[in-house]
Amino acid sequence: MIFKKLSMLCFFLVIASMTAYAQSDITGKWKTTLSGPQGEMELTFNYKVENGALTGTIASQMGEIPLENGKVDGSKFSYDFAIQDMTVSHKGEVVSTDELKVVSQRGEMKLTRVEE
Template sequence: MNFKKIAMLCFVLLMAGMTAYAQSDITGKWAATLAGPQGEMELIFNYKVDKGIVTGTIGSQMGEIALKNGKIEGEKFSYDFAFQNMTFKHNGEQISENEIVVKSERGEMKLTRVKE
């Protein structure tokens, strides 16, 4: 192999490693508290990321709702969920290893990673 081929191979491997590192790891359980008319409600978000696709559920004492149309790019991700014949769109960003901010047309929520 000549020097140019070796240099190109090193560059490709470096870029592949950086791409894998740049992907957020939001897989796992996250918690948030939502204030409502009848008091506070704890929400549990279970995310799973596989090949750029986000799946999972949002749960509360009222049950669980499946996430749809989830995707992730770098630190940012998005998904939808349906509740009472309405679809809610969410956009999120991982701020740190243990903190996510999720935004929708109804406002913003901070999620914290649940240590298991």
């Protein structure tokens, strides 16, 4: 009986630690390259997760844009950014410790972690 209780406790602790790991896993610098009518553009995403809130910036050779309304829930996250008079919403998911999948109205991107 005690073994069963200890096993269940260990299981819940592992799940809780995995959730905490997933929530903080995207903090850092990520990159992707987009192809467009004017050629390729490299984007750098700087994410910071704190207490379930996602903040940061998206940078390119044209400048830097702050993230808005960022949230993290387990391995999923979301944020918006405003460019000119338009708000672009993004939803993402942790694929692995070095890869994120991000989807917006403009399509899907694969982001790769930048080692610093």
